[in-house]
Amino acid sequence: MSETLADSVDMARLSTEDADFEARLDALLAWEGVSDAEVQQRVADIIAAVRRRGDAALIEYTGRFDRLSVSTMDELTLGGERLERAYVGLPAEQREALARAAERIRVYHERQRPTSWSYVEEDGSVLGQQVTPLDRAGIYVPGGKAAYPSSVLMNAIPAHVAGVREIVMVVPTPDGVINELVLAAAHLAGVDHVFTIGGAQAVAALAYGTETVPRVDKIVGPGNIYVATAKRAVFGQVGIDMIAGPSEILIVSDGGTDPEWLAMDLFSQAEHDEDAQALLVSWDERHLTEVEAAIVKLLPTLEREEIVRQSLARRGALIRCRDRNEAVCLINRIAPEHLELSMAEPEALLPEVRHAGAIFMGRYTAEALGDYCAGPNHVLPTSGTARFSSPLGVYDFQKRSSVIHCSEEGASTLGAIASVLARGESLTAHARSAEYRIKE
Amino acid sequence: MSETLADSVDMARLSTEDADFEARLDALLAWEGVSDAEVQQRVADIIAAVRRRGDAALIEYTGRFDRLSVSTMDELTLGGERLERAYVGLPAEQREALARAAERIRVYHERQRPTSWSYVEEDGSVLGQQVTPLDRAGIYVPGGKAAYPSSVLMNAIPAHVAGVREIVMVVPTPDGVINELVLAAAHLAGVDHVFTIGGAQAVAALAYGTETVPRVDKIVGPGNIYVATAKRAVFGQVGIDMIAGPSEILIVSDGGTDPEWLAMDLFSQAEHDEDAQALLVSWDERHLTEVEAAIVKLLPTLEREEIVRQSLARRGALIRCRDRNEAVCLINRIAPEHLELSMAEPEALLPEVRHAGAIFMGRYTAEALGDYCAGPNHVLPTSGTARFSSPLGVYDFQKRSSVIHCSEEGASTLGAIASVLARGESLTAHARSAEYRIKE
Numbered sequence: 001m002s003e004t005l006a007d008s009v010d011m012a013r014l015s016t017e018d019a020d021f022e023a024r025l026d027a028l029l030a031w032e033g034v035s036d037a038e039v040q041q042r043v044a045d046i047i048a049a050v051r052r053r054g055d056a057a058l059i060e061y062t063g064r065f066d067r068l069s070v071s072t073m074d075e076l077t078l079g080g081e082r083l084e085r086a087y088v089g090l091p092a093e094q095r096e097a098l099a100r101a102a103e104r105i106r107v108y109h110e111r112q113r114p115t116s117w118s119y120v121e122e123d124g125s126v127l128g129q130q131v132t133p134l135d136r137a138g139i140y141v142p143g144g145k146a147a148y149p150s151s152v153l154m155n156a157i158p159a160h161v162a163g164v165r166e167i168v169m170v171v172p173t174p175d176g177v178i179n180e181l182v183l184a185a186a187h188l189a190g191v192d193h194v195f196t197i198g199g200a201q202a203v204a205a206l207a208y209g210t211e212t213v214p215r216v217d218k219i220v221g222p223g224n225i226y227v228a229t230a231k232r233a234v235f236g237q238v239g240i241d242m243i244a245g246p247s248e249i250l251i252v253s254d255g256g257t258d259p260e261w262l263a264m265d266l267f268s269q270a271e272h273d274e275d276a277q278a279l280l281v282s283w284d285e286r287h288l289t290e291v292e293a294a295i296v297k298l299l300p301t302l303e304r305e306e307i308v309r310q311s312l313a314r315r316g317a318l319i320r321c322r323d324r325n326e327a328v329c330l331i332n333r334i335a336p337e338h339l340e341l342s343m344a345e346p347e348a349l350l351p352e353v354r355h356a357g358a359i360f361m362g363r364y365t366a367e368a369l370g371d372y373c374a375g376p377n378h379v380l381p382t383s384g385t386a387r388f389s390s391p392l393g394v395y396d397f398q399k400r401s402s403v404i405h406c407s408e409e410g411a412s413t414l415g416a417i418a419s420v421l422a423r424g425e426s427l428t429a430h431a432r433s434a435e436y437r438i439k440e
Numbered sequence: 441m442s443e444t445l446a447d448s449v450d451m452a453r454l455s456t457e458d459a460d461f462e463a464r465l466d467a468l469l470a471w472e473g474v475s476d477a478e479v480q481q482r483v484a485d486i487i488a489a490v491r492r493r494g495d496a497a498l499i500e501y502t503g504r505f506d507r508l509s510v511s512t513m514d515e516l517t518l519g520g521e522r523l524e525r526a527y528v529g530l531p532a533e534q535r536e537a538l539a540r541a542a543e544r545i546r547v548y549h550e551r552q553r554p555t556s557w558s559y560v561e562e563d564g565s566v567l568g569q570q571v572t573p574l575d576r577a578g579i580y581v582p583g584g585k586a587a588y589p590s591s592v593l594m595n596a597i598p599a600h601v602a603g604v605r606e607i608v609m610v611v612p613t614p615d616g617v618i619n620e621l622v623l624a625a626a627h628l629a630g631v632d633h634v635f636t637i638g639g640a641q642a643v644a645a646l647a648y649g650t651e652t653v654p655r656v657d658k659i660v661g662p663g664n665i666y667v668a669t670a671k672r673a674v675f676g677q678v679g680i681d682m683i684a685g686p687s688e689i690l691i692v693s694d695g696g697t698d699p700e701w702l703a704m705d706l707f708s709q710a711e712h713d714e715d716a717q718a719l720l721v722s723w724d725e726r727h728l729t730e731v732e733a734a735i736v737k738l739l740p741t742l743e744r745e746e747i748v749r750q751s752l753a754r755r756g757a758l759i760r761c762r763d764r765n766e767a768v769c770l771i772n773r774i775a776p777e778h779l780e781l782s783m784a785e786p787e788a789l790l791p792e793v794r795h796a797g798a799i800f801m802g803r804y805t806a807e808a809l810g811d812y813c814a815g816p817n818h819v820l821p822t823s824g825t826a827r828f829s830s831p832l833g834v835y836d837f838q839k840r841s842s843v844i845h846c847s848e849e850g851a852s853t854l855g856a857i858a859s860v861l862a863r864g865e866s867l868t869a870h871a872r873s874a875e876y877r878i879k880e
Contacts, residue, residue, distance in 0.1 A: 093860055094860060094861075094864055097857045097860035097861050097864075098861065100857050101857055101861060108567055111557060111559065112569070114554070117551060119551065125814075126801075127548055127814065127815050127816060129552070129816075129831075130790065130793070130799070132794050132795070134827065134828055135794065135795075135827065148865050149861070149864065149865065150861055150865065181864055181865075217827045217828040218828045232672070232675070232676075235672070235675070235683075236672075236682070236683050236825065238828065239825075239828035239829060242676070243675075243676050258876075260876070261873070261876045261877075264869060264872050264873040264876060265873050267869035267872075267873070268867070268869040268870040268872075268873040270869075271867060271868075271869040271870070272867075302868070302869055303866070303868045303869075304867075304868070304869065308869065346845070347845075350570065350843070353570070353841065354572050354575065355572070355575075355839075355841075356841045357841065357842070358841060358842035358843075358844065359570070359841050359842065359843050359844070360844050361566075361843065361844065361845035361846075362845055362846070364846045364847065364848050364850075364851035364877050365844050365845055365846040365851060366851070366855075366858075366873045366874055366876070366877055367873070368858050368862060368870040368871070368873045368874040369844070369846060369851060369854040369855065369858050369874055369877070370842070370844050371858070371862075371870060372854075372857065372858040372861045372862060372870075372874075373854050373857045373858050373861065374565075374567065374844045374846065374854055375567050375844075376567065376569075376842035376843075376844055377842065380842070381839075385676065385679075386839065386841070387574065387575065387657045387839075388574055388657040388658045388678065388679035388839055389679060389839055390839040390840040390841075391569075391840060391841075391842050393840070395835075399795075399821075399826065399827075399828060399829055399830040400830040400831060400833070401779075401793065401795075401796045401797065401798060401799050401826070401830075401831075402797070402798035402799065402810070402816035402817065402820075402831050403790070403798075403799050403801065403816075404798065404799070404800050404801065404805050404809070404810050404814045404815075404816055405786070405787075405801035405802055405805055406801075406802070406804045406805040406809060406814065407804070408804055410804070411804035411805065411806070411809060414809040414812075414813050414814055415806075415809065417537045417540050417541055417812065417813045418806075418808050418809050418811070418812040418813050420533055420534060420536075420537035421534075421537050421538065421541060421589070421590055421812045421813065422808060422811075422812060424534055424537075424589065424621055425588050425589065425590065425621075426743070427708070427711060427712075427744075428711075428742070428743045428744070429704060429707035429708040429710075429711040429742055429743075429744065429748065430708040430711070430808040430811060430812075431808070432704050432707075432708075433701070433704040433705050433707070433708040433806045433807070433808045434806055434808040434809055434812075436698075436700070436701045436704060436806070437701075437804050437806055437809070
């Protein structure tokens with residue numbers, strides 16, 4: 001079977017038996033979020049200016065890029081009271097939903113906290129690791145159309161649960177437009193204060209500090225290509241989370257889920273933006289055709305119909321595979337950000353899933369539930385990076401110190417081994433330092 | 441008190457009471473391992489060539505940079521048998537020391553393994569995280585004078601303990617010089633095969649794969665500025681560990697440790713290279729003077745005297761502080777890679793240490809013991825990055841997937857919350873996907 005176009009949806013239909021399947025899948029998955037030399041140079045200039053001129057540079061760039069004319073950083077600062085006011089001022093239904101989501105996210109993340117540990121050896125030596133929170137975290141929140149309060153909860157609550165002493169948020173407010181839901185979420189999530197700045201200049205301020213913006217230890221949160229480039233540039237000076245690509249979902253269906261549900265699950269991914277990716281895999285050909293029909297039927301009812309159409313046409317696909325085992329191979333090859341196992345007994349398949357950001361099990365667990373309020377984080381590895389990275393979590397806001405306490409006896413034993421190895425590496429001061437601890 | 445030069449050691453002596461103390465400490469700590477535009481461009485060219493021409497580019501660069509003239513990748517490949525042969529061929533004392541170190545490192549790292557977890561909510565929904573190993577890890581090992589077998593153990597054993605399916609090592613062998621100890625360590629640590637390539641070309645090969653070198657999921661291990669620049673460039677395509685700066689130690693002494701022991705502990709850091717940093721802090725002025733005298737006395741006895749002299753002169757210091765509390769402030773400000781608490785009852789101070797890569801407790805725990813065989817990893821965050829990062833560990837070779845399995849009841853409850861929040865973000869397909877799961 002090759003590509004078939006339904007009456008009014010331009011979405012690839014593939015089969016793993018197609019001769020060109022591998023090449024077509026590669027082309028669909030291809031994504032490289034690399035910034036060109038011009039963007040890199042502009043970002044380097046902005047970072048240098050913020051390091052050199054601090055607040056003055058921030059004020060200047062905010063005037064230029066966000067069209068905000070201010071004379072002091074005070075005008076770009078929102079304190080805890082302002083955040084609380086935003087929360088109190090929300091309509092009751094939104095306030096309640098936000099609070100319940102925050103509570104569920106907090107409960108889930110509390111289970112994630114790594115703990116210090118140690119053990120004592122026979123000779124009395126103690127070995128272990130001490131876990132401590134970061135002193136200060138910076139949360140980047142995009143402004144404008146992509147300003148999502150849920151994203152504030154997902155980025156800030158893990159930091160708060162980790163015990164981070166101070167959580168600083170930056171969010172650009174182009175033309176002075178403030179999103180009250182975003183501020184309310186910041187209040188709920190334990191953000192200490194907010195600067196209404198954005199772009200590479202905000203990343204530079206968080207990484208190096210200015211007269212007003214405190215230097216943080218780690219910067220998390222999504223942003224445009226300037227933000228991503230700046231995060232990559234300051235990596236090492238501060239910690240950063242992964243640099244996110246477009247959002248994606250891979251749904252594996254056994255054919256038993258309502259086709260309209262699946263169509264809407266695909267749409268919920270595709271509506272993010274034109275580069276978002278929505279893939280459905282099934283070994284049931286008839287089912288794929290039913291989902292395609294549901295897509296055709298429901299597409300015209302969507303508010304974001306045009307974005308969804310473009311996303312499905314550019315990066316979406318309905319894929320027929322031979323069987324369940326081939327579906328597992330596709331999952332592990334794609335390493336999707338979101339994986340829906342829309343089937344009976346998804347538990348049976350779970351142990352075979354090696355790479356996925358988040359796994360939504362069964363017909364009832366729509367990805368949208370996880371995006372907002374199930375509890376797990378919605379900041380997830382994209383573009384196949386689930387091969388080596390994890391959902392944002394409490395562990396991202398803590399770090400470990402090794403702890404070694406040798407007894408006199410233990411130091412003597414270890415000293416003899418270290419001496420041989422150090423001399424093998426021609427590091428004789430290492431060897432002599434160890435040898436001092438060998439008992440006569 | 442200001443800087444005093446001892447008879448024959450050029451090492452700063454500072455006091456926290458000096459008017460210019462803050463500025464001088466800042467200058468001592470300053471380190472920025474940023475590569476210039478020329479290095480970046482050369483690295484970008486090398487990466488592009490390896491992506492385009494694969495093995496052919498590797499063979500060409502290895503000829504140019506390592507002066508190895510080969511015609512096939514076979515000649516740059518060492519299999520498991522060759523590694524075992526290196527191990528068997530070692531002198532007994534070295535073989536035994538290496539094996540005991542490997543065993544201790546393995547035992548320690550086995551305690552580090554994160555585990556999958558889940559919990560069931562009242563309505564039957566299940567939430568948790570599934571922990572899985574990386575499929576394939578790449579270990580970069582520097583060649584030439586800095587080829588350290590201990591580094592092979594420290595980088596590869598955590599990957600092996602994590603359950604990584606395939607561990608690939610790269611090590612350049614300039615002029616064909618092979619270090620048998622390095623290969624023996626690779627055998628002990630569970631490395632599957634070795635390619636004798638290095639530099640940015642080796643990093644590119646691991647990140648993107650060639651006809652011969654398999655694409656890995658994460659690259660760890662130290663290297664020169666080309667290696668570091670290449671790792672930064674491929675970050676996102678693969679995972680990487682931290683980009684390491686020069687090695688450092690901060691020793692806090694209560695005055696009760698033998699000055700010669702402390703001098704040698706400082707030397708063991710300083711002998712790494714001219715940029716290494718060795719700092720000693722004490723509130724006991726007389727003790728600092730005694731350590732200084734021991735430095736003067738022992739320096740001429742060192743094999744690497746010249747490197748140590750330069751390192752101490754450029755980046756070393758003996759620092760007098762007011763008291764124990766001020767020492768704690770210095771620790772947390774410096775966030776040292778290695779911290780020696782050379783004192784009675786270091787346990788009392790431990791909870792106050794917020795930032796340090798590894799903490800060596802008491803007078804017997806020389807850093808050198810931890811470098812080789814105590815068990816904890818010697819790959820540690822440098823240049824103050826202990827503020828936000830951790831020793832290399834098993835957790836670096838595993839990742840997590842969120843698992844969400846909503847019951848029908850749970851999906852209905854969550855659907856109502858998600859619907860409100862999604863509509864607040866104008867993501868109506870998200871809302872409708874959630875609403876399908878609300879029970880009538």
